[in-house]
Amino acid sequence: MPPPASKTTFLEFEQPIAELETRIEELRFVQDDSAVDISEEIARLQKKSQALTKEIYAKLTPWQVAQVARHPQRPYTLDYVNMLFTGFEELHGDRLFADDQSIVGGLARFNGESCMVIGHQKGRDTKEKIARNFGMPKPEGYRKALRLMKLAEKFRLPVFTFVDTPGAYPGIDAEERGQSEAIGRNLYAMASLRVPLICTVIGEGGSGGALAIAVGDITIMMQYSTYSVISPEGCASILWKSADMAPEAAETLGITASRLKTLGVVDKIVNEPLGGAHRDPEAAAQALRKTLAEALKSLQSKKPALLVEERLERLMGYGKFKETAAK
């Protein structure tokens, strides 16, 4: 669970808020052994801090949204699993090579009903970050996800996936074991899986590594999550030859939830609490719960054949092009 809001880590563009919050903390500290009642002053400053947060968050640039999406205190998959599901039983391993901890998955209950949960998992402290490879899966991670999806299909359980990765791991061992094949295989399997697939981008939706567990019937994005074909830094260093141009790249790539909804690649956006999901994870989870429940309800009654047919139709609709008269 992320630490409580009082110990919030502030991002660079949040520095004015951070200063106010420090001031409030100081006042709280002196209040304990002060004869003068300064609670009014604290309340005033808190209100000011809220207003400032509202103002800053009302006009976040795409690059700032990317910072929030990567916030070290942002709720991760297991945080949401704990808040949204009951009876989670984690299942491990791909049965071929290893258990990749950058993807977690298992059986659980959503509003009492059995389901499968799969998601990228980042670590909080250094040790866990390394164990989870910073949320960058290797082929065995994707193959575990595939195994769990097939398991869900066998027992007719809906699948919820949670996306939060900088991307699939670009390493020697990953290449040797077929990173490309593992991702491609998942895309193929997800296109024709005969159970509902509900995908939510909760943090970073990093390219193919994200898509490999994000092909489904409904794509949901948390308000301050991002989803992109390439990281803004990567794009900037290729097209501008300088990673410093990442803010420009973030702008032009169109990585935010609102922009992607306009483009028709994202179906629903879940609003986050003021200042981002990490300021109030429980509120973020409850907002997401409502959207997930609606999504499940809309899919549950559909026969598998219809479900797959509609999914294919949806996937075939992706893309923007023009047509000339056939020559």
Add this chain to the structure above:
Amino acid sequence: MSWLQKLLPPKIKRVEGAARKQVPEGLWTKCPACDAVLYATDLGKNLNVCPKCGHHQRIGARARLEALLDEDGRFEIGAEVLPVDSLKFKDSRRYPERLAEANENTGETESMVVMQGSIKSVGVVVAAHEFDFMAGTMGSVLGERFVRGVRVAIENKLPFVVFTASGGARMQEGLLSLMQMAKTTAALTDLGDRGLPFISVLTDPTTGGVSASYAFLGDVVVAEPKALVGFAGPRVIEQTVRQKLPEGFQRSEFLLEKGAIDMIIDRRQMRDKLAVLLALLQGMPAESAN
């Protein structure tokens, strides 16, 4: 004027100038692998494979299809689908400018050419990446042409073959290009459900989103000799792991050794071999592929 030029009769001077004009640029080319100086026409006749050392240079999509398919009864699919700048994407240059330049350099309107035809009288739909068109990247048009090709294959009960050569998804189309990975792969599920074969031929280079979607999903996965094929490019991997990559890493021969592909086929044998494979997969008699 030097003393030598003064000595030369005017006629010779004129002839020399005219002769120089007649020599087109790029008549001679050097093989990057063995340094052999090759006559460009010979290289072209040999499908851009060095006659001296067998090194496979890149080949354009259209040249490849023309060499692969029987001359009669071939026609293009999806040429009517053309790119738009849906994001109004601009880096150092605007996306439409890059598209126009790629069009000028290649004569193609996009990075994929799809054709229906036959290989030694075995019917087939073939899609080929044009690497010289914005690095063969996958955008909305490529996705749509691919899907239309698959649909034609399904309607006519034909197998589908793809020749990949791509840097991956096209950044200038943002997430829409990433979604083409899902779109193209989804179309293949339809082909597969109907028992129609899909063969992918990986050529130099195939990386990123193309590598991680349909490239490795072939019922038979083939590669050309020494093609660079991988999810991440070698430079990205080197920066991540901070060590030098082993010799031959991510080349076809490496992939074969790791069990990632079925076979390596020399481009000069591609037509014969694909006809054989397609006939085998479809239970056609051996003599049908000739």
